[in-house]
Amino acid sequence: MSSYxxxxxxxxxxxxxxxxxxEINFIWSEKGIFGISGPNGSGKSTLVKIVAGLIAASSGKIxxxxxxxxxxxxxxHNHIGFVSPxxxxxxxxxxWENLKIFSKIRGVPFEAERILFYLKKFLLDTRKDDxxxxxxxxxxxxMKFIFALMHSPEVLIFDEPTSNLDEEGKKAVYEIxxxxxxxxxxxxxxxxxxxxxxxxxxLLLEKFK
Amino acid sequence: xxxxxxxxxxxxxxxxxRTRYAINxxxxxxxxxxxxxxxxxxxxxxxxxxxxxxxxxxIFFTAMSGLxxxxxxEEERGTTLTLQLIASPSTVFSGKLIFNMILVFSMNFIIAxxxxxxxxxxxxxxxxxxxxTFVLGNIGLAVASTIIAAIIAKAGAKGTLYPVLSFPIxxxxxxxxxxxxxxxxDGTSFEESKFExxxxxxYDVIMLTASYMLFDFIWKD
Numbered sequence: 001m002s003s004y005x006x007x008x009x010x011x012x013x014x015x016x017x018x019x020x021x022x023e024i025n026f027i028w029s030e031k032g033i034f035g036i037s038g039p040n041g042s043g044k045s046t047l048v049k050i051v052a053g054l055i056a057a058s059s060g061k062i063x064x065x066x067x068x069x070x071x072x073x074x075x076x077h078n079h080i081g082f083v084s085p086x087x088x089x090x091x092x093x094x095x096w097e098n099l100k101i102f103s104k105i106r107g108v109p110f111e112a113e114r115i116l117f118y119l120k121k122f123l124l125d126t127r128k129d130d131x132x133x134x135x136x137x138x139x140x141x142x143m144k145f146i147f148a149l150m151h152s153p154e155v156l157i158f159d160e161p162t163s164n165l166d167e168e169g170k171k172a173v174y175e176i177x178x179x180x181x182x183x184x185x186x187x188x189x190x191x192x193x194x195x196x197x198x199x200x201x202x203l204l205l206e207k208f209k
Numbered sequence: 210x211x212x213x214x215x216x217x218x219x220x221x222x223x224x225x226x227r228t229r230y231a232i233n234x235x236x237x238x239x240x241x242x243x244x245x246x247x248x249x250x251x252x253x254x255x256x257x258x259x260x261x262x263x264x265x266x267x268i269f270f271t272a273m274s275g276l277x278x279x280x281x282x283e284e285e286r287g288t289t290l291t292l293q294l295i296a297s298p299s300t301v302f303s304g305k306l307i308f309n310m311i312l313v314f315s316m317n318f319i320i321a322x323x324x325x326x327x328x329x330x331x332x333x334x335x336x337x338x339x340x341x342t343f344v345l346g347n348i349g350l351a352v353a354s355t356i357i358a359a360i361i362a363k364a365g366a367k368g369t370l371y372p373v374l375s376f377p378i379x380x381x382x383x384x385x386x387x388x389x390x391x392x393x394x395d396g397t398s399f400e401e402s403k404f405e406x407x408x409x410x411x412y413d414v415i416m417l418t419a420s421y422m423l424f425d426f427i428w429k430d
Binding site for chain 1: 212213216217219220223224227228286287288290291293294295296297298299300304429
């Protein structure tokens, strides 16, 4: 079982003079599905980007710990799987090539069987050798889940995970979220009631203005 | 980190072969710039000092037309976030630097060949000095261009900002390299050129160290 934890200490973010949120404190540890909700512009995407170490907070900090040892920012990317509508894969490569490239740049082994399993799960196995630019927006969204899961990260962060997905795609995502939530930290930032129903606790961002 | 950086370079290399973001613009710029110089000279023979100066002018502007692509293409395609999620900042910088380094060396090698074939006074008397200048100059050019590309990738007016920001940063390097190239034309010895060589070596070391230290801040908003 994972002994991973994410702790937020007095986290605040400003864009210029505009306050997005302030004084957010939480601890997410070991496993579970945690939600982040709030109206448009409340800072859901900003918060998940800070948690993933992609942007810096204006004040306060996020601490990632694995077995009580703090993870340095330089190494954080290999512990996180991230899905969002604004994530873009390399369209000039096929899905298979993209995943192979990601493994090599991450410095982790390319587990072909595991990746084939996910390609089947997200109904992309028959199109794996096609260039990503030929994919529909729903297919690209499903590809992003394989991108997030392929290196077995301890933390999965899904920002609006079901956007662009049809019912079949949503079903696959919910299955993955439930399954991964049993052993890992899964964070969902969304306004969709069905997405948030999966969460054991939900952070309401309008409370942090 | 070296293996990961090399993988990132390979990704950029294959991406470049498929998209031709930088290669086409660099090749076109080399052809256009040298053609314009040749047309403006006509039948006249230009001095070796002018030839040496124009050699580095073409190198500078060719670098301006293509090297920014390393980061700008990621930003324009929206893949910067993907890159942030798969690699550490130092891996990203190293990978992009290897790509730009190879691009700079190959394009400047072609420029040198064209110059030696078309310009009468492009006669190198001290070849080892020319080679050292060429290598050190290209390293400095690649390092400075890569970090400037990372800075301007996030800005709105990328096209104009790149040469504007590059000019003051690259000026000491270009001026010293022009001087060293002229020394190599004159047959000046290494001993007599050591002051200029020390400037270029110092420039490369400082630029490389500062780039690695700065990149983390540039890479994350």
